[in-house]
Amino acid sequence: MATEAVNGAPPVVEMRAISKRFGTVSALEGVDFAVRRGEVCALLGDNGAGKSTLIKILTGIFPATSGEIRINGAVVNIRSPAQARALGIETVYQDLALVNLMSVTRNFFLGREVTTGVGPLRFMRLGEMNTRTEEALHDIGIEKFSTGRSVTEPVAKLSGGERQSIAIGRAVHFGASLLILDEPTSALSVGETEKVLHYTVRAKERGMAVIFISHNLHHVSKVADRYTIIRHGRKVGDYPGGSLTESDLGAMITGEREQ
Amino acid sequence: MHGVVHTGEVHTEMRALTATTQTPPPVAHNRPRAAILRSPAFGPGVTLVVLFILFAIVVPNFFTLRSIAGIVNAATLTGIIAIGVTQLMIAGEFDLSVGPVMAMSGFVFGFYMMNGGGPWLAIPLALAICALMGLINGFIVVKAQMPSFIVTLGTAFIFTGLVWAYSGGQVLQITESPPAFAWLNGRLATLADLYAGANFRSSIVWWLGLVAIFQFVLVRTRFGNHIFAVGGNRDSAAAQGVPVVRTKLLAFMWSSVLAGVAGILLFAQFKTVRIATGTGEELKAIAAAVVGGTLLTGGYGSIIGALFGVLLISMLRTGVVLLDIIAADNFDAIVGVTIVAAAILNNVIRNRA
Structure with a gap:
C-alpha cells in the first residue's frame, strides 16, 4: 500500500492546534489535522461544525487566529488562494470548477x-x-x-459527474500534492457518483493526499482510509476507515455518541 | 504514473471500474465539420448567404458590383467598432462609450493632420488617447466592481464633454487631401477601373485585416483564451490563475482603440468630424455582435460572426430600400426585426449544435 512505503515521510499537510475566532465567536478550537501521501481522509461534521473554516484556512481564503500549518514538514504561512495553489493544494468545488462554454x-x-x-x-x-x-x-x-x-x-455538454472528473483529472495531471474535494458527489446520480469516487481512488493511487468533504456517509465510507470528525469547532477524533459503521459515524457527527 | 499498478487496497466496488493504463488509441479530435458547426459564426454565416441569394433573386439591381460595394462601404466603420465591442462582450462587458471615443479620435487625428503633424504623429496620438479612455472605462469597472453597462453609459457622456472641451464645440473640417487619406480610406481606383461599379474603399482592407487578426488572437492566443474564460465564468477563471483584471482592462482598451481606428478612417474619408460623430454606433455594434452569434451574457461569440452581423444588417438595408417596400428613412424598423429574429435563430442553432 502506498502509505506504508512513505511511512517515514512527514504528512503532505499537517495542521496543528488551529484556532479561528470571528469576533467573539469561536469557529475552531485547537484542531489537529493531517493527511498523508496516498491517503483519502474524509473530513466529517455537521453544518457549522467548522469543516469549511478549516479548509478555508488551508486554501488561503482567510488566516487562522492561531496554530501552525506544515506542508511536507515545512512550516508555511498561506496568505492567498494563489499561494495555496503554488504549494500544490488544489481544490475542486461543486460548481466553480470549469468554464461551461x-x-x-x-x-x-x-x-x-x-x-x-x-x-x-x-x-x-x-x-x-x-x-x-x-x-x-x-x-x-x-x-x-x-x-x-x-x-x-464545450464542457456544458457534459454531465455534472464528468465535469467533476475532469476537474480532478486536471489537478492530478498538473502535479498537485493535496486534492481537496468539497462535496464532490452532491447533486450527482448514482452512476455518476461511482465514477467520481473511482477517480478519487485513482488520484490517491497516484500518490496524492486527498481530503474528501461530504455529507453522504455512504459515499464517504467507500473511499475514505481515515475519518476526521469535527463537532462544534473541536476535533472529536481520527478513526481508521472501516472501523465504524455508517450509523456510528452519523451518531458521532451529531453528538449522539461520544466514542 | 509511477510505473507501479496498485492492486492491493483498491476497494471492491472500485475494482471493476479500475482500468489498466495503456496508450490511448488515436482519436480524430480535429473534426473540421463538427468544429464549423459548433462555431458561433456558423448560424449568422448561413443566414447571410441565404438572404444574399434570396435578395439576388427577388430584388432588382441587388446582385451588382455597385450595390455590393455600397453594402460593404456602409458597413466598414461599424464593422471595425464591432470587432472591439464583440471581444469585450465575450469578456463579459459592454462598451456604450465607443461613439464619443470615435469622435475624439477623429478630432485629434484631424487636428494634427491639419497642423502639419503628419499621419505618423496623428495616428498614434489619436489611438493612444483612445487607449487611455478605454483604460478609464476598464479601471472604473474592475475597481469599483460596477456593471460596465452603467459605467460606460456614464463615461459616454463624460467623453462627449471631453470632446466638446477639446473641439470648442466646433465642427472640424479641412479641404486639402494629404496622401495618407488615400491609403487610410480612399477609393480603390484600380479596382473600380477594372470592374465598373466596384467602388470599394481601402478601409475594407483594414476591416478584413483587423477581423483576421482579432479572430486569430481570440481563438489561438493565451489572451484570447482568457477573454473567453473571464466572460464565461469569472470565478472559475480566477481560481485557475487567469489574470482577470488585466484581461478585462486590455479588452476595454482594445474596444476604445478600434473605435479610434474607425474615427481616423471616418475623417480620412469625409475630412470632417463633429461632436455628434459616432452617435448610435455603440448600439449598432452590439446589434452586429448579437446578430453575429455573440452572447450578451459573455463567454461565447466570434469576430467573424460580428463581420457577418454587420454585413447582414447593411445588406438588409440595401435590399429593403431597393425593394421600395418601406421608406428609406424608416429602414431601422427592419433592422430591429432582424436583430430580434437573429437572436432567436442563433439560440435555436446553438442548442442543436
Missing part, C-alpha cells in the same frame, strides 16, 4: 496554456493541448474522450 481542453489548460513563439507573437499549441488532455484523462481512467467524445466539445 469552453472546451474540455481549454478548461484543462486554463491559466497554463501551452504556447509557442516569441514575445507578443505567441500562440497556443491547440493540437498538443488536445492530445495531452486526452492522454491525461485516459491516464486517470476517464475513457470517454478516447472512445468517441471530443475534448474540443
